[in-house]
Amino acid sequence: MKVDYFIIVRVMQLTNSYIVSKAFGTFLVASIMTGLAKQLRVVADSVIVSNFVDPNALSAINLYYPLETLFVAIVAAVIWGSTIHAAVEVGRQDYRKVSEYFSSALLITLPVMAVLVILSYLFFPQIVNLLVDESEPLLCSLTGDYAFVMLLNFVPFTFIYLLQCFVSIDGRPGLVTASIVVSLVLNVLLDLLLTIVIPMGMSGAAWATVISNLIGLTVLLPHLLKGKSSFKFVIPKKPIAMVLGALKQGVPLCLIDILLAFMVFVLNQMVLDYKGPSGAYLLAIMMQLIFFGGHLLEGVADLNNSIGGVLLGERDYSGFRTLIHCSCTVVLIFGIALTGLTILWPEGVIRLFGDSDGGSVAGYASDLRVIGLFIIPYLMFIYNTDVHILVKKELLSSVFLVLQFLLMISVPWIFVKFAGDYFWWSFPSVTAFLLLLQLTVAFILHFKTRTISQVGLLPIVPDAVGANFSIKYTEESIVENLEKIKMFLGICELKPVEQNRILLCCEELAYNVFHYSADKSSKHFFDIRVTDLESSIEVRVKDAGKPFDPISYAEKNANESLENGGGVHLGLKLVYDLCSHKSYKYMFGLNVTVLQFDVRQPN
Secondary structure, three states, X not given: OHHHHHHHHHHHOOOXXXXXXXXXXXXXXXXXXHHHHHXXXXXXXXXXXXXXXXXOHHHHHHHHHHXXXXXXHHHHHHHHHHHHHHHHHHHOXXXXXXXXXXXXHXXXXXXXXXXXXXXXXXXXXXXXXXXXXXXOHHHHHHHHHHHHHHXXXXXXXXXXXXXXXXXXXXXXXXXXXXXXXXXXXXXXXXXXXXXXXXXXXXXXXXXXXXXXXXXXXXXXXXXXXXXXXXXXXXXXXXXXXXXXXXHHHHHHHHHHHXXXXXXXXXXXHHHXXXXXXXXXXXXHHHHHHHHHHHHHHHHHHHHHHHHHHHHHHOOOHHHXXXXXXXXXXXXXHHHHHHHHHHHHOHHHHHXXXXXXXXXXXXXXXXXXXXXXXXXXXXXXXXXXXXXXXXXXXXXXXXXXXXXXXXXXXXXXXXXXXXXXXXXXXXXXXXXXXXXXXXXXXHHHHHHHOOOEOOOOOOEOOOOOOEEEEEEEOOHHHHHHHHHHHHHHHHOOOOOHHHHHHHHHHHHHHHHHHHHHXXXXXXXXXXXXXXXXXXXXXXXXEEEOOOOOOHHHHHHHOOOOOOOOOHHHHHHHXXXXXXXXXXXXXXXXXXXXXXXXXXXXXXX
């Protein structure tokens, strides 16, 4: 039956991207601020130490980077996978499972990171010698000083990062941004204090990061400890199964960072051997550009995982596709801007990282322009990989990530051996080839399976039939869409009494939003989505007004008489009485009210 009437539903529904775009915009501002704050914290360390400690300090931080990336990626495999699964459960309103994913990730990642840190201190000299060649004593000293303190940061960082991810899917990305901005400001101030006023060198910059992260944590903790979150610490029923399920999607995501860490490590050694310290300096700038773009991609991935996961849990595939198209546009615009800056003003980029010698700047500028050409294909390749993981094409993503690693190592080596003067051209050549190959494979998969889109492999046909109704803030639009909802309910094979009960609740909630929302405008909409599940009908109402919980309001005013506008109380009380399964949450700048009506016996 559902397959038969899917086309009818698609014709009857009136959809508009306003609500998804509103949530996207709310999260985007927070994610961009978060990404910028993360990168500025790295840049602050890099710029301050390169200008006030030693120009080689920038290379030292770059040499330390593979160690940090490897450690973070190991626990991020669990954290990211748990976040994706938990976001889907938020969409399904199963907050017990959200808490279990949070708790399982916490119980696994903290002990694992503690063991890694202890082992690192036991074998610290060997690790430093692995990162930096002993023939470069200055770089060994600078890298060792920085890494020794930064190891202390990993255990608290694991908890902070897990909390950030779950606060984001809880609809509070702005709180994450506030935490990171607080850390950023403190990090810059402490960098200046501990490297200039108190000349502690590289150790001072590392201590600044550790202390600022711990203080930033205090911004997030109240959301968890005061019971404001949809998740809490519980004893998971099947923690191992949940972690293994999380790893299925988390491993390909962390594979990006693990392979990047090894890639940077190998490239560092290759460039030091064949291009010397000047080549290592230019590679360090290139890595900073990658990290800058990487933080934006991380913010966009958080956005896609959080909002996209919820939309997938709601079975709103059209909204999910709208979200992915919006985020792709943002990544492309950012890539164009960063490429333009690198090509048009390479001198300014080079001076930013501490080299003010006119002759050196002029020599680096032409090579940096070439490097700039790799930014757009690299960002789009990684973005597509993230999306493919989100839609459960993990094997495809893993294959491309391994291929990227192999080509990013082998092709520059070939250029070094046989075309040394064109070495920097190897990077844009590889990324352009990878992106083209990725798009070709995606098109072939789409051609074989018409239920997925051409580039992102996004699902086109949902697993449960539902209809979206985007309603203008006019009575005419409400009446028109209520008629469409009535038509939809009429083909769901429900008893007339059930149809009337559901329609009446939709009508009351629609008029409540219409009368009291602060988001009214001729270009604004609120959404009602009705989904026909196996044994129930789900009604989900979203509007971008001020936070207002109609469920709690109806409960508190259930016995209030029709005085002083009590008609509104009566309407919400009616909804409260007619539906036994109901919930409300304010997330991503939206009021989300969910009603579920048991209309059939489960098979």
